[in-house]
Amino acid sequence: MSPALPLKKRAPEFADKEEVFAGASTAGDKPVLEVKDLSVSFVQYAGGLRQTNLKVISGLDVSIKKGEVLAVVGSSGSGKSLLAHAILGILPKNAKVSGTMHYGGEALTPRRQAKLRGREIAIIPQSVNYLDPLMRVGPQVGISVHNGDKNAIVRQVFARYGLEKKVEDLYPFQLSGGMARRVLVSTAVVSGARLVIADEPTPGLHPAVVAEALGHLRQLADEGCAVMLITHDITSALQMADRIAVFYAGSTVETAPSVDFYGKGQALRHPYSKALWQALPQNDFKPIAGFQPTPGNLPSGCLFAPRCEHKTPECEAERPPARLLRGGNVRCIHAT
Numbered sequence: 001m002s003p004a005l006p007l008k009k010r011a012p013e014f015a016d017k018e019e020v021f022a023g024a025s026t027a028g029d030k031p032v033l034e035v036k037d038l039s040v041s042f043v044q045y046a047g048g049l050r051q052t053n054l055k056v057i058s059g060l061d062v063s064i065k066k067g068e069v070l071a072v073v074g075s076s077g078s079g080k081s082l083l084a085h086a087i088l089g090i091l092p093k094n095a096k097v098s099g100t101m102h103y104g105g106e107a108l109t110p111r112r113q114a115k116l117r118g119r120e121i122a123i124i125p126q127s128v129n130y131l132d133p134l135m136r137v138g139p140q141v142g143i144s145v146h147n148g149d150k151n152a153i154v155r156q157v158f159a160r161y162g163l164e165k166k167v168e169d170l171y172p173f174q175l176s177g178g179m180a181r182r183v184l185v186s187t188a189v190v191s192g193a194r195l196v197i198a199d200e201p202t203p204g205l206h207p208a209v210v211a212e213a214l215g216h217l218r219q220l221a222d223e224g225c226a227v228m229l230i231t232h233d234i235t236s237a238l239q240m241a242d243r244i245a246v247f248y249a250g251s252t253v254e255t256a257p258s259v260d261f262y263g264k265g266q267a268l269r270h271p272y273s274k275a276l277w278q279a280l281p282q283n284d285f286k287p288i289a290g291f292q293p294t295p296g297n298l299p300s301g302c303l304f305a306p307r308c309e310h311k312t313p314e315c316e317a318e319r320p321p322a323r324l325l326r327g328g329n330v331r332c333i334h335a336t
């Protein structure tokens with residue numbers, strides 16, 4: 001392990017890339033990525049020429065600073081992967097996007113997305129299945145090196161993650177779960193990315209491998225990347241994330257510093273975040289009654305109102321706007 005090597009490698013690239021960050025250079029701790037009020041809908045054809053618009057994301061807000069890990073937590077179908085795809089500009093063609101996305105203080109247009117994707121903005125996919133099964137991993141990771149000697153950089157980064165020279169000659173199916181995770185992280189690191197989005201790296205992995213994978217993400221942030229960790233697992237996210245964004249039915253219901261997740265959840269702002277926290281086995285293990293609404297059947301007011309113990313008629317009248325509260329963000333009119 002030699003953490004200094006990739007850092008040295010990255011420094012000149014970072015200097016070159018300052019232009020892309022023009023506008024942010026004077027802005028102190030302006031977020032690397034800022035997504036505000038994002039909506040994503042899919043145009044669907046329902047019988048003949050009848051066209052419907054299925055809104056799957058609305059009112060999504062996230063921001064990440066340099067050096068920070070933001071964990072995006074939410075149950076299946078809450079919109080986590082779609083957010084990642086929207087940032088990268090890889091949503092399907094029938095997707096319509098509205099709201100604002102800024103990277104380095106500048107609007108993230110489709111053109112910029114294409115330019116930054118796999119370079120400044122990298123995704124660590126969920127599984128090794130995203131690797132080309134017919135290509136040895138060394139040359140494959142080398143494809144993501146954009147500046148300098150591909151072989152030398154791959155070797156340096158593999159060494160950093162404890163991957164021996166012979167691993168370069170293996171095919172993806174020959175990797176263990178832990179090795180596969182390290183290869184996927186290496187792909188993001190050799191690209192010199194400033195924003196790393198890791199989509200669900202944890203399910204089905206051995207706990208030691210999970211801890212190691214999360215440790216690598218933390219390390220990337222400590223070296224100056226902005227890291228978004230997409231996960232179902234609040235418990236492991238809390239071990240290394242600075243802040244947690246809680247997604248529900250395609251919306252951000254709360255963004256809170258990790259330190260607010262303790263006790264009975266008394267420091268949390270949204271009834272859903274509290275319920276999610278209390279549902280953990282190590283807490284009350286109390287399930288949340290009811291189900292997350294599906295796109296096409298969303299309630300008109302607060303998305304969580306049908307399941308909320310504290311709802312009032314106002315909650316059902318309109319969708320609560322995001323507001324700042326105690327150093328976090330919440331979409332609940334009753335939160336104090």
Ligand SMILES: Nc1ncnc2c1ncn2[C@@H]1O[C@H](COP(=O)(O)OP(=O)(O)OP(=O)(O)O)[C@@H](O)[C@H]1O
Nearest residue numbers: 042056074075076077078079080081082083092295
């Ligand atoms: N191409 C599509 N057309 C229509 N609906 C879609 C499409 N892709 C995703 N969806 C819907 O959007 C919602 C959000 O999906 P997304 O994949 O972002 O969820 P997720 O939070 O990543 O879930 P998981 O934890 O299971 O990965 C889901 O209800 C899904 O069915």
Ligand code: NI
Nearest residue numbers: 080081082200
């Ligand atoms: Ni997903």
